[in-house]
Amino acid sequence: MSKPPSPSPFRDDLAKTGFTIQRSLLTPSELATLRAAASRTTALARAGAWPHVRTVGKQFPPWPSPASAEDGIWGVQGLLHPSLPDAGVYADAYFSDAVLGVAKQILGCGDGDLVMELCNLLVRPEQDFRLSWHRDDVPAEAGPEEEARRLGQSTYWHTQWNLALYADASLVVVPGSHARVRTPAERAAGPDAGDMPGQVVVELQPGDAVFYDNNILHRGVYSAGVERMSLHGSVGRVGGGAFRARNVLQHGVGEWVDRCDFSGLAEGRGEEGERIRRRAEGMRDRLVKLGRESGDVGYSLTG
Numbered sequence: 001m002s003k004p005p006s007p008s009p010f011r012d013d014l015a016k017t018g019f020t021i022q023r024s025l026l027t028p029s030e031l032a033t034l035r036a037a038a039s040r041t042t043a044l045a046r047a048g049a050w051p052h053v054r055t056v057g058k059q060f061p062p063w064p065s066p067a068s069a070e071d072g073i074w075g076v077q078g079l080l081h082p083s084l085p086d087a088g089v090y091a092d093a094y095f096s097d098a099v100l101g102v103a104k105q106i107l108g109c110g111d112g113d114l115v116m117e118l119c120n121l122l123v124r125p126e127q128d129f130r131l132s133w134h135r136d137d138v139p140a141e142a143g144p145e146e147e148a149r150r151l152g153q154s155t156y157w158h159t160q161w162n163l164a165l166y167a168d169a170s171l172v173v174v175p176g177s178h179a180r181v182r183t184p185a186e187r188a189a190g191p192d193a194g195d196m197p198g199q200v201v202v203e204l205q206p207g208d209a210v211f212y213d214n215n216i217l218h219r220g221v222y223s224a225g226v227e228r229m230s231l232h233g234s235v236g237r238v239g240g241g242a243f244r245a246r247n248v249l250q251h252g253v254g255e256w257v258d259r260c261d262f263s264g265l266a267e268g269r270g271e272e273g274e275r276i277r278r279r280a281e282g283m284r285d286r287l288v289k290l291g292r293e294s295g296d297v298g299y300s301l302t303g
């Protein structure tokens with residue numbers, strides 16, 4: 001395990017429990033702009049006019065596209081995709097100091113080492129739906145040795161967050177489980193398993209974000225009756241190699257990342273805007289490079 005240099009309360013929290021909650025990362029005006037964009041994007045996706053979606057009934061990529069009207073969606077993928085009308089609004093949030101400032105503390109690095117990863121949206125499904133207990137990059141079938149090896153790999157190479165645009169209590173985690181193999185009860189939990197001993201429901205207010213290790217044992221529990229729009233993002237640190245490449249490129253980002261034009265981030269915003277544009281372009285270029293070096297990386301999990 002490589003040890004990042006400077007101390008950070010965020011990273012300490014994350015190392016201990018597997019997640020850390022940061023309150024009020026968005027101003028009221030940013031929140032209003034993002035909510036409006038997320039409503040437009042969700043409407044496009046529900047109408048079948050945006051093909052990159054997470055389909056109800058399926059937990060992991062690849063998701064069938066378009067979703068049938070009967071199944072519906074629980075997420076929209078590729079918010080930074082150059083063809084998505086509101087990509088610029090999401091880029092503002094994704095590359096912001098508010099979000100990446102926390103990420104840099106967690107990763108213990110500066111702008112020059114950040115790698116663009118995922119920027120998706122998790123939304124209210126139109127029928128109740130829940131994910132089974134899982135780790136994002138360790139298959140449920142992994143034995144204890146394999147599980148321990150893959151958990152060790154994930155440390156400090158990326159961080160992942162949910163940034164809530166509406167109050168969100170959908171994510172359920174088992175604190176501390178990112179740093180140990182599963183107990184026999186956890187290992188036995190099937191797709192329909194209920195609550196897990198020690199589980200915590202992560203409660204976010206609009207503008208709050210939870211940063212979490214995506215290998216913490218977790219699930220999503222979604223109610224068709226409760227509005228949900230949470231930006232679901234991740235960012236990496238240079239050096240993550242094929243391990244991070246698989247996590248990111250399995251979501252199809254490699255097909256379009258080199259066409260992302262982030263020049264709009266600088267428009268009318270002076271030096272500050274130039275700084276964010278340079279940050280965004282550097283992060284994009286490092287993902288393009290990772291994709292070229294990694295080739296066909298496959299999928300982390302199936303189902």
Ligand SMILES: O=C(O)CCC(=O)C(=O)O
Nearest residue numbers: 122131162170171219220
């Ligand atoms: O809905 C959530 O917050 C969790 C999503 C999740 O578990 C996943 O994308 O693997």
